Amino acid sequence: xxxxxxxxxSLTSATKRFGPVRAVDGLTLAIPRGQTVALLGPNGAGxxxxxxxxxxxxxxxxxxxxxxxLDPEQAVRQGLAGAMPQEGGLVPRVTVRELLxxxxxxxxxxxxxxxxxxxxxxxxxxxxxxxxxxxxxxQRVRFAMAVxxxxxxxxxxxxxxxxxxxxxxxxxxxxxGLASQGKTILFSTHYLDEADEHADRVVxxxxxRVIADGTxxxxxxxxxxxxxxxxxxxxxxxxxxxxxxxxMEIRGGRVHLRxxxxxxxxxxxxxxxxxxxxxxxxxxxxxxxxxxxxxENV
Amino acid sequence: MWGYVxxxxxxxxxxxxxxxxxxxxxxxxxxxxxxxGLAPGDKHDAAIYTMVSMAAYGALGGAFNNGSGIxxxxxxxxxxxxxxxxxxxxxxxAGKVVTxxxxxxxGIAAVLLAGVLVNHVSLPxxxxxxxxxxxxxxxxxxxxxxxxxxxxxxxxxxxxANIATMLTLSILGGLWVPVGKFPSWLxxxxxxxxxxxxxxxxxxxxxxxxxxxxxxxxxxxxxLVFGVYAVYGYRRAGRRA
Numbered sequence: 001x002x003x004x005x006x007x008x009x010s011l012t013s014a015t016k017r018f019g020p021v022r023a024v025d026g027l028t029l030a031i032p033r034g035q036t037v038a039l040l041g042p043n044g045a046g047x048x049x050x051x052x053x054x055x056x057x058x059x060x061x062x063x064x065x066x067x068x069x070l071d072p073e074q075a076v077r078q079g080l081a082g083a084m085p086q087e088g089g090l091v092p093r094v095t096v097r098e099l100l101x102x103x104x105x106x107x108x109x110x111x112x113x114x115x116x117x118x119x120x121x122x123x124x125x126x127x128x129x130x131x132x133x134x135x136x137x138x139q140r141v142r143f144a145m146a147v148x149x150x151x152x153x154x155x156x157x158x159x160x161x162x163x164x165x166x167x168x169x170x171x172x173x174x175x176x177g178l179a180s181q182g183k184t185i186l187f188s189t190h191y192l193d194e195a196d197e198h199a200d201r202v203v204x205x206x207x208x209r210v211i212a213d214g215t216x217x218x219x220x221x222x223x224x225x226x227x228x229x230x231x232x233x234x235x236x237x238x239x240x241x242x243x244x245x246x247x248m249e250i251r252g253g254r255v256h257l258r259x260x261x262x263x264x265x266x267x268x269x270x271x272x273x274x275x276x277x278x279x280x281x282x283x284x285x286x287x288x289x290x291x292x293x294x295x296e297n298v
Numbered sequence: 299m300w301g302y303v304x305x306x307x308x309x310x311x312x313x314x315x316x317x318x319x320x321x322x323x324x325x326x327x328x329x330x331x332x333x334x335g336l337a338p339g340d341k342h343d344a345a346i347y348t349m350v351s352m353a354a355y356g357a358l359g360g361a362f363n364n365g366s367g368i369x370x371x372x373x374x375x376x377x378x379x380x381x382x383x384x385x386x387x388x389x390x391x392a393g394k395v396v397t398x399x400x401x402x403x404x405g406i407a408a409v410l411l412a413g414v415l416v417n418h419v420s421l422p423x424x425x426x427x428x429x430x431x432x433x434x435x436x437x438x439x440x441x442x443x444x445x446x447x448x449x450x451x452x453x454x455x456x457x458x459a460n461i462a463t464m465l466t467l468s469i470l471g472g473l474w475v476p477v478g479k480f481p482s483w484l485x486x487x488x489x490x491x492x493x494x495x496x497x498x499x500x501x502x503x504x505x506x507x508x509x510x511x512x513x514x515x516x517x518x519x520x521x522l523v524f525g526v527y528a529v530y531g532y533r534r535a536g537r538r539a
Contacts, residue, residue: 055382057378057381057382076381076382076383076384077386078384079384081382082382083382085375085378085379085382088374088375088376088378088379089374089375089376089378089379090374090376091309091370091371091374091376092309092370092374093308093309093312093313094305094308094309094312098308099305101301102301102302102304102305103383106302106383106384107383107384108384145379146382149383149384
């Protein structure tokens with residue numbers, strides 16, 4: 001355990017280019033200890049590169065990365081971090097038990113093997129060769145490698161990508177247990193409901209930058225995405241000027257108003273006697289995500 | 299690091315390619331060559347000469363196999379996973395080198411044992427010691443060449459390149475058929491191969507001679523060349539990782 005109180009993860013104006021592409025572009029992100037943070041973004045947003053920078057797998061071209069106030073590589077050497085890359089990491093010709101015993105053995109204070117097997121729900125696979133696992137089983141073994149050293153920070157790049165619905169639910173049960181022990185957890189995902197449900201905080205990336213950062217409720221609000229719609233009736237361009245409305249679209253004989261303040265919008269509609277077949281649809285994170293990332297593209 | 303060596307040795311022993319090329323083939327070929335009278339000269343001398351040849355051949359198999367493993371590890375994302383554990387890169391490289399050094403031992407031991415137990419080879423103890431030591435230490439250049447291929451090439455092509463190199467060096471170096479039976483133009487080439495110098499050190503010892511300076515210098519020069527190649531491959535692989 002470290003005694004310092006530095007943030008678990010800290011990226012400061014970090015930039016990483018691959019040729020002409022800025023995969024990560026002046027990204028600043030601080031994650032205090034104990035937080036569960038979802039890193040959300042479309043493919044190519046820079047999620048995996050961000051993770052590689054903060055784990056010290058890639059050096060930033062400029063800016064800084066630190067884990068627990070240490071150089072990332074140093075923090076990894078001290079066993080403070082465990083990580084599951086998006087793919088790979090399983091070597092052929094070893095059993096699950098042999099692999100996990102080895103990985104755990106490199107950490108100063110690992111979890112007992114039985115705990116790890118239970119946590120990753122791979123009790124029954126312990127003597128199975130890792131090259132003979134199904135995709136979902138392999139994913140769970142990879143997760144076990146990330147947590148077996150009992151690190152303070154757990155970084156997971158798309159951890160549930162190969163899991164079915166049931167396995168995803170079980171996986172998040174396990175993660176909740178780890179979070180309740182005060183672990184700092186950073187995961188990337190494009191399952192938006194997962195970010196919504198399991199993260200204290202959602203960081204949306206686009207083009208290598210943070211484009212939104214907050215609780216999932218805050219992000220939905222920031223993206224102004226409650227949709228108020230009424231039946232179209234004659235000239236309706238004036239509806240775009242109603243309070244709260246940020247975007248208007250006429251489609252299927254209805255006017256769809258995206259609003260940051262649905263109460264004010266609905267009241268104004270009522271005052272103007274324009275309420276016809278009113279519908280108010282709350283935003284889900286998916287809408288917020290699409291809105292934020294497309295706004296970024298404009 | 300020892301946990302890493304243990305894991306890598308476990309993986310090596312379960313590798314069919316290693317067991318076949320590094321242990322089984324050399325022993326089988328040794329017994330076939332010597333007992334079907336295919337080896338030249340007096341039966342006892344042939345048993346000694348071919349024993350050294352085949353032990354060297356087996357050691358080459360083990361050394362190159364270790365290099366192919368690197369390419370496989372990289373393709374599997376294992377090298378990156380290792381960077382996410384507290385192991386340092388130096389420990390990982392050292393672990394792989396130790397694994398390679400241990401992996402050549404079973405092949406050498408199996409052929410020498412077959413020599414003693416089946417073909418009743420008997421040599422003074424100090425000659426045994428010198429042969430074992432030279433056969434073992436002399437694998438370093440080949441390990442480096444195998445590692446260079448492993449770093450430079452992708453999984454499948456590295457394995458193919460290493461098997462092809464291993465077979466070429468074995469045959470050309472006179473490990474299968476003595477260079478004395480080669481046509482003169484081929485013998486001229488053979489005398490410059492690292493495998494011929496490598497086995498040559500132990501052939502000389504086995505028959506009570508001292509290795510020639512030429513053999514020592516030549517093998518050292520190849521050590522240098524393959525060392526540079528391995529470092530070049532490692533750097534290239536590092537840029538892509």
